Every structure is written in structure tokens, then in C-alpha cells.
Amino acid sequence: MAAQIRLFDQTPAAAVEMPMPLGDALKWNSWYEDHVATRVEVFFAQSAYARCVEHAESDLNHEVGGALIGEVRYDPTAARTYIVIQDILPARYTAAGRAHVTFTQNTLVYLNNELESRFPGKRMVGWYHTHPRFGVFLSGYDAWLHRHFFDDPIQVALVIDPVNVQGGFFCWQTTGELDPKHCTGFYELSDMDGDSIVRWTNLAPALEAARVLEEDGPREKGEGQ
Numbered sequence: 001m002a003a004q005i006r007l008f009d010q011t012p013a014a015a016v017e018m019p020m021p022l023g024d025a026l027k028w029n030s031w032y033e034d035h036v037a038t039r040v041e042v043f044f045a046q047s048a049y050a051r052c053v054e055h056a057e058s059d060l061n062h063e064v065g066g067a068l069i070g071e072v073r074y075d076p077t078a079a080r081t082y083i084v085i086q087d088i089l090p091a092r093y094t095a096a097g098r099a100h101v102t103f104t105q106n107t108l109v110y111l112n113n114e115l116e117s118r119f120p121g122k123r124m125v126g127w128y129h130t131h132p133r134f135g136v137f138l139s140g141y142d143a144w145l146h147r148h149f150f151d152d153p154i155q156v157a158l159v160i161d162p163v164n165v166q167g168g169f170f171c172w173q174t175t176g177e178l179d180p181k182h183c184t185g186f187y188e189l190s191d192m193d194g195d196s197i198v199r200w201t202n203l204a205p206a207l208e209a210a211r212v213l214e215e216d217g218p219r220e221k222g223e224g225q
């Protein structure tokens, strides 16, 4: 019997137990949050987001892509698994079609080798690629790639449209399925000085809801003065 060959996560470490860093994060919602029920929450460190956007904007005519590097954690209070994207690895050895970036076997071997040598102890928590002008969704090929090489429930697919300045995550759903049409947002995890750096126009900060809750709280609405 042939053993199944897995390129990634041959010895997955147990998720570290740690509360979600909500105090250092800003939640960004997509248009579709009501349609998705993801297996994981996604925390995206600002430094990694900045690198990812820079790579995405480096070619507005062809698709580019790579791996998302980080950690898998578990919040025992919320009973929720979450990933923290801490860096990116631009892919090499891709077959650059006009419409689609294709991850070849060499791409996957390269990414795995780089992960082991440059990011010891980290996980490949997903992959990203661009759709210049096409919008944010998973094509048939994208979904095939995700199902075959990123089938761990914690692994996510990020699609960025650098022309329309949009982006979103596609995650394994609690049903075990992958929804190729409805992306979800993420938590922008502060690790740089200053304010939010997220510019994707298809996402909106969840601040409004938080502010309304605060204002509607007891004793917040004084009469008169």
C-alpha cells in the first residue's frame, strides 16, 4: 500500500492555546459574513498584509501568488481555532498563464523548503494569489488547488484584486465545504505604528457595530446635559 504523500504539515504541531488578541485587532467584514461559517478566525499581521499587498501590486497584468506563513492557535474561552498570518512567501516556479497563476509541483516543493529553512516552527496556513481586474472569488482551478494541497481545515485562500483594490479569504466551512463565491474578512492585527493600513474597498470595519453597542449601553445616553 502506498502511503499518501503530503507536501505540507507532515508533523503538525498542536495548536497553541492563547486567547484571541482582540484588543490589538480591528475586524474587517466582507459583504458576505452572513453567508459564511468558517472553521477558523483569521488574524492578519499588518506587516504581513503590507508585504502581501506590495507583492500583489507588483504586477497588475499577471497573477502572482505565494504562501501565507504563521501560527495556528486555539482560544479555549471562545472555543475557537484561529490562525495568525505573520509573513508571506512569494511563489517561484509558477507557470504564468495569462489568466491564471499555476502552482507547479516545483512551486510547492520550493514553498515547503523555504518554510522549513526560513520559518522553522511556523505553518503554511494558506496561500494567496491575485486576480487583476477579475474580482475576488475562487475559480474552478483555484478550488481544485485548495482542495488538493491546502486541505487542512485551518488552511485558507486569500484572493486579491490589486486593480479594484479588493481582497478576501476563502476558508473551509464548518460543513466541511469550500465556498468559492463568498469571501470573508479578517482581523487586522496591529504590529506596526499608527492606524489601520487596510485599504480593500470590499471590506468594512466592524467598528460601527461596536460603537452602537457602546452608545446603547446603560447610562450612556444622558437626558439633557
Ligand SMILES: [Zn+2]
Pocket: 100, 129, 130, 131, 137, 138, 139, 142
Ligand atoms: Zn484565481
